[in-house]
Amino acid sequence: MSEAPVDPAQASGAVPPADGESPAQSKKGAKKAEAKAKKEAEKARKAAEREAAAAAQKAASGGNEDLAKDNYGDIHHTIKVAAEKVQLKHLGEEHVGKTVKVRAWIQNARMQGAKMAFVELREERNWTIQGVVSASAEGEPVSKQMVKWVGALRLESFVLVEATVQKPLEPVKSCRVSDYELHPTKVYLIAPGPEVLPLGLNASNRAIASFDDEDPQAPAAAPAEGVENLSITDSAAAPSASLSTHLNNPAMHKRAPVQQAIADVRMTVRKLFSEYLESKDFVQFEPPCLIGAASEGGANVFSLPYFDKQAFLAQSPQFYKQFEIAGGRKRVYCIGPVFRAENSNTPRHMTEFTGLDLEMEIEDHYHEVLHMIEGVMLYIFRGLQERCKDQIDLIRAIYPSDEFLLPEPGKEVRLTFAEGQKLLREEGPEEFRNVSDDEDMSTPQEKALGALVRKKFGTDFYVLDKFPESARPFYTIEDPENPKVTNAYDFFMRGQEILSGGQRIHLPDLLEARLRKKGIDPKSQGIKDYVDVFRSAGVPPHGGGGIGLDRVVAWYLNLPSVHLASYYPRTPKRLTP
Ligand code: ATP
Secondary structure (H helix, E strand, C coil): CCCCCHHHHCCCCCCCCCCCCCCCHHHHHHHHHHHHHHHHHHHHHHHHHHHHHHHHHHCCCCCCCCCCCHEEEECCCCCCCCCCCCCCHHHHHHHHEEEEEEEEEEEEEECCCCCCCEEECCCCCCCEEEEEEEEECCCCCCCCHHHHHCCCCCCCEEEEEEEECCCCCCCCCCCCCCCEEEEEEEEEEEECCCCCCCCHHHHCCCCCCCCCCCCCCCCCCCCCCCCCCCCCCHHHHCCCCCCHHHHHHHHHHCCHHHHHHHHHHHHHHHHHHHHHHHHHCCCCCCCEEEECCCCCCCCCCCCCCCCCCEEEECCHHHHHHHHHHHHHEEEEEEEEEEEECCCCCCCCCCCCCEEEEEEECCCCCCCCHHHHHHHHHHHHHHHHHHHHHHHHHCCCHHHHCCCCCCCCCCCCCEHHHHHHHHHHHCCCCHHHHHCCCCCCHHHHHHHHHHHHHHHHHCCCCEEECCCCCCCHHCCCEEECEEEEEEEEEEEEECCCEEEEEECCHHHHHHHHHHHHCCCCCCCCCCCCHHHHHHHCCCCCCCEEEEEEHHHHHHHCCCCCCCCCCCCCEEECCCCCC
């Protein structure tokens, strides 16, 4: 360390006195100059000391002071990123070269040498983009330390990123946003993922390996194909998981793009159902879930304590739809939960499902209703093709399916139940040679008929009309020309029932007679109130149907189970999450 140079003449005080100064005055001036020189020398010494300490510190850290330390790390309330927030799906040419802000999940993160890391960022659905984090020579805005930190971020962490948008040299095929990439300048961790994911996204986005909530007869899941196109991760190596592993990990199950695509399809079906019916002057109403009597058959109804009484969960909105018609509405519909206490552990059943129900006045013939339901279903199927194309393609890559065949306009397939049985007897598998016109169809029969109809008529959607009397509930009207059958129908998709409906009895005496014929006491609890509604005012002829939303979604997409089409499936074995 060198001291600041001091003029020896000043230091010795041998400064010649200024003109007119007395010797005493010049002595005082010399002292003052000496003090000033000392002060400056001390100041210089301290500055030199500070410089030396900084140099020593730099040497100790290998010359690596982290100049980007404020640009990454755990987020805290003082951190604000001012750049424009964009959603990945809205990224376009106008953003190239600009700085944007993105909030996303870490779908993948890996180091590429010491100065570069690749991250894959994901937003809702399968909107993914590649991020390239590279340290600059100056060490800011991105330093080597920052690169290392980003490269080690845990999967499914939620981060806030500031980045410039650039065009990659080649499209990034592994990401849905392939024409742009992000070059992060700031990365903050909002919520870390766990050390080990209980269900990784790749596994979660594969076809379900086994349906362990169901019985062993359940069909095996379709093989996964094309999943690798969704991620830069080596998804082929990811194992698939069972349905219970999925359902026990709701966050990761739901993060899978395939599940979000199914949910989109489901919500679109609901919307299309309402849209069509409202265009046909239907009005929506809300039936209760809690009811006071198990009016539609005792065995498969849930009961629960209700103060000092017992209540039940509605097995369908049937009576309430009819009350609306009795109440002066011409056309009504409702969408809501339906509860069935059936111990059915199959891919078709749940103990709670969503019903899409409608009921309407009949003017001349109950086929007015049948055609209305056919119309709404075809509107739904065509609407899905238009509005959910991306989702359907994504789902198909994981659960392969043939296209859902629709009848050409004017060529809708409507068979009577007897015609369906005849077709099965004559052209179906051997075991159905003797099926009877008086007994309801079994599920294998329905499926075999579905395959025959597809082959013969080129459609996966058709109607069976005129079900046998024995197969329908007491409120169904008999065919006036043949009381062995009813004015009632089922609708099918890919050979599986999705709707039951028909014309209802609107005259109280007829209703009582049918109840007695079915062995039900018209004065029994719940039933009497129902019959009395038809006595209390003249009710027009009417009919309708109940569609199972979960089945429509599952069979349209050819999913292996309705449990995959439901948000939170309720089955005999599952009440959580
Ligand atoms: P299944 O014979 O297949 O058990 P169901 O004859 O009891 O059905 P309905 O009472 O007629 O069915 O109900 C109307 C529609 O509701 C069915 O066509 C189906 O789409 C749906 N549905 C009925 N039960 C269930 C269930 N347990 N889980 C899911 N959907 C169901």
